[in-house]
Amino acid sequence: MRGYDTAFDVYRQALPVVLVSLVAGLFAGTVLGTEAMRDGIESVPGLLLLLPAFLATRGGVYGSLGARLSSGLHQGLISPTFEWSGRLRNAIVASFVNGMVVSVFIAVLAYAVLFALGRSGSLLELVLILTIAGFLSAVTMLGVLLTVMFKGYRRGLDPDNVIGPVVTTVGDVFGVVFLLVAVAITEAVL
């Protein structure tokens, strides 16, 4: 009996996850490449600048929520049903706060970088866009993550193995879509 995996074993086990993330990334990229999004990028200075930070912090906020809930489930600290109390509520409220604080921070930071580069930009516009996009992705990510984790856990899936792919794919896809929605709303409002 071999006590190790060959490169091919590893390849075969990892391929599905990597391919799912490829498809999600292509979808996100397609949304980025649409006429509407390109118009948005052109008319909102700083949008490309904050894009990587916005996408990456989705992973940070909801990945850590997922890891926390997963450890909590394994330890029996929380139960795999949705209830608005105790630790689960704390974890959800905290991730929501994290997501919103960081989104607004990114908008301010992008404005500061634009300013430092001697480019013009609108702080109000960037903050508004990221507040809307941050809020929409918080609601979606929390909903999807909790549903998938609890349903999966009750069916015997180890949540540790589910969080990563769920957070990255859902985060990428919805992150870009909500950014586009937020740009549209902001342009209509301002």
Place this chain on the structure above:
Amino acid sequence: MSDGAGTGPERESERAAGGETEPEPEPKPAPEPKPEPKSAPEPEPEPEPAPEPEPTQKADPLTDAFVDEWAVSTIVRTIVPLLIVLSALQMGSGAVLESFEEQLLEQPSLLVLVPVTIGTAGNLGSIMCARMSTQLHLGTLEFSLDNRNVRANVGAVFGLAATVFVLLGFASWGIGRVLGGTLGLVPLLTITIVSGALLAVWVVVVSSVSVYASYRFGYDPDDTTIPVVTNVCDITGVLILFAVVRVVLGP
């Protein structure tokens, strides 16, 4: 890939947890061979002004100290500073994107490349780190090219990168065409294959160095390496991609 294909299925079921290659830490193995395990569930290891008291897996779930770990303010105070540092770093790759704005707007194919490159870099990095830290815990890893596990990890990362980036070349060409771009298949495939290969080498180097460093400094690589490596790979992925774009398409 020595004696690969034949023994697949049994191996998979044997290793239910240990062999998973998802981009997240495995169910924590009992902390054994590391010198001074220090586990923090939050996904960022930067030195923190106010680190949490050790939330050990063995802690009595009912103690007050443990419940405090789940207080809103504790979670926010731990995560927000890390994310602020992280988003400041990400502005680096944002600035690169911004500097290519004209080309990106003209050629949607290039925009299509961005999320996939970022995501794949992070994925490969976390696969590499999760495997290496598990192997370290199991005692089957040595930091040497003669080690079978090292070779399997490296081979798999190269194979996965080749698969993804060749597919990405075709897909970005097709999608770019539909969205009104004019970039040809040959330059796009050149860009994706060259940047994919560079990225794979880079992922292997960054992951190995960080698992080794984490081990040497006495931190559990399960906790520390994935967040560091995925973020480093995210950021450098964009840098590598656009360095290659510049060389292939000209300034």
